[in-house]
Amino acid sequence: MSTKGHVIKCKAAIAWEHGKPLVIEDVEVAPPQAHEVRVKIVATGVCHTDWEYLHGRGKGMKFRKFPLVLGHEASGEVESVGAGVTKFSPGDKVIPLFLPQCGECERCKSTKTNQCRKNWANTQMGVLADGTSRISYQGQQVYQFIGVGSFSQYTVVPDTSLAKIRSDAPLDKVCLLGCGVSTGYGAALNTGKVEENSTCAVFGLGAVGLAAVMGCHAAGAKRIIGVDINPDKFAKAVAFGATDCVNPKDHCKPIQEVLMEMTGGGVDYALECVGQPAVMSSAFESTSDACGTCVIAGWTETEGLTLQIEKLLLGRTLKGTYFGGWKSAHDVPKLVDAYMNQKLKLDEFITHTLPLDRVNSAFDFISRGESIRTVIGLWSRSEGPTEFRAPVAPVDDVNEFSTTGECEGSK
Numbered sequence: 316m317s318t319k320g321h322v323i324k325c326k327a328a329i330a331w332e333h334g335k336p337l338v339i340e341d342v343e344v345a346p347p348q349a350h351e352v353r354v355k356i357v358a359t360g361v362c363h364t365d366w367e368y369l370h371g372r373g374k375g376m377k378f379r380k381f382p383l384v385l386g387h388e389a390s391g392e393v394e395s396v397g398a399g400v401t402k403f404s405p406g407d408k409v410i411p412l413f414l415p416q417c418g419e420c421e422r423c424k425s426t427k428t429n430q431c432r433k434n435w436a437n438t439q440m441g442v443l444a445d446g447t448s449r450i451s452y453q454g455q456q457v458y459q460f461i462g463v464g465s466f467s468q469y470t471v472v473p474d475t476s477l478a479k480i481r482s483d484a485p486l487d488k489v490c491l492l493g494c495g496v497s498t499g500y501g502a503a504l505n506t507g508k509v510e511e512n513s514t515c516a517v518f519g520l521g522a523v524g525l526a527a528v529m530g531c532h533a534a535g536a537k538r539i540i541g542v543d544i545n546p547d548k549f550a551k552a553v554a555f556g557a558t559d560c561v562n563p564k565d566h567c568k569p570i571q572e573v574l575m576e577m578t579g580g581g582v583d584y585a586l587e588c589v590g591q592p593a594v595m596s597s598a599f600e601s602t603s604d605a606c607g608t609c610v611i612a613g614w615t616e617t618e619g620l621t622l623q624i625e626k627l628l629l630g631r632t633l634k635g636t637y638f639g640g641w642k643s644a645h646d647v648p649k650l651v652d653a654y655m656n657q658k659l660k661l662d663e664f665i666t667h668t669l670p671l672d673r674v675n676s677a678f679d680f681i682s683r684g685e686s687i688r689t690v691i692g693l694w695s696r697s698e699g700p701t702e703f704r705a706p707v708a709p710v711d712d713v714n715e716f717s718t719t720g721e722c723e724g725s726k
């Protein structure tokens with residue numbers, strides 16, 4: 316039976332309050348309104364930012380509303396479209412976008428920024444254009460994290476917050492292009508504009524940092540120094556192209572001084588992929604004072620960034636990046652192509668795969684620094700066949716879910 320036009324009952328992991336584990340609940344997902352698309356979520360990565368909004372202490376937490384469906388790094392298929400939607404049809408493979416691209420505003424028309432503001436204030440608060448979300452629990456509105464809310468089997472997003480991708484893309488992998496990998500890769504290529512034969516330092520070797528390493532490597536950097544306080548991250552960083560790895564804990568002096576010495580005067584590019592003010596300062600100060608560029612890719616809402624302005628005056632550049640500078644709807648399908656053409660790695664980021672009802676374990680892995688990315692499959696094996704390929708998860712976690720999203724109800 317077609318679900319078009321009907322409320323869909325499905326499972327979602329709900330954050331009921333700050334700092335508490337998510338709870339799997341039966342929710343209702345309303346049909347899409349005008350210029351909205353209802354998406355069957357097939358796979359979702361669990362990003363540090365999801366963890367941060369559940370456990371973090373930043374000032375932005377004060378206005379975050381609960382109950383909330385977290386998750387913003389996902390892939391799926393279009394289930395149905397609202398009135399006026401012309402670019403998407405049921406069955407299309409898609410990646411939801413927390414950064415929209417309306418294509419019409421001044422910023423979308425500018426080549427200098429990807430910061431479209433369509434529906435921005437609302438989606439930041441977890442609701443869509445009309446000020447409400449489409450997900451509810453027993454009649455109570457459930458907010459959609461940054462307008463997405465992918466820890467749910469179905470969600471609804473604006474048609475300007477969705478990228479249509481090729482039909483042969485494996486959804487269990489390309490979901491990572493919805494946030495972390497795109498952010499780090501673009502931070503190096505689009506924002507830093509890393510040059511051939513340059514020297515780079517990447518602070519933080521999680522998914523964002525490894526993607527930044529991958530970007531520096533793609534740009535032809537001759538030296539890429541990975542910096543992390545967790546040495547377990549080093550082997551993977553080398554596999555992504557790092558030439559050296561440094562643990563700040565192994566040194567008595569500040570890491571920026573260590574890097575200054577290692578490079579004889581500072582790196583050409585420093586990429587901060589941790590999201591901590593103190594690390595941002597270190598990254599900035601590790602660049603060459605004459606012409607070094609520091610790109611801040613890590614996200615923080617905590618205060619305390621101190622920058623010594625005299626360190627800027629001789630010629631350093633400090634830049635921020637958001638979603639790696641990519642024009643979201645236009646560029647994400649191209650990143651999918653790059654993956655399909657073996658120009659960009661994704662599989663190597665996935666350390667764990669879990670079904671939705673074990674999403675809290677993914678947060679535990681982040682807390683303990685054990686994962687790069689956990690990919691959550693939204694549909695259990697009993698609900699359909701699995702096409703999960705080359706899993707690198709613990710054996711007992713493999714194939715517990717379907718990443719095709721196929722189930723009897725969807726046929």
Ligand code: APR
Pocket residue numbers: 362363364367495498518519520521522523524542543544545548563588589590591594612613614615681684686687
């Ligand atoms: N110096 C260097 N590395 C550090 C430090 C530090 N002081 N503190 C933490 N790290 C390392 C961690 O050990 C970890 O390997 O930073 C890495 C962060 O990786 P993840 O937690 O996996 O985070 P990721 O998903 O990569 O996101 C990084 O980007 O999108 C934002 O909110 C996100 O701010 C976060 C950042």
Ligand code: ZN
Pocket residue numbers: 362363364365387388494495
């Ligand atoms: Zn993210």
Ligand code: ZN
Pocket residue numbers: 415416417418419420421422423431432433
């Ligand atoms: Zn726009």
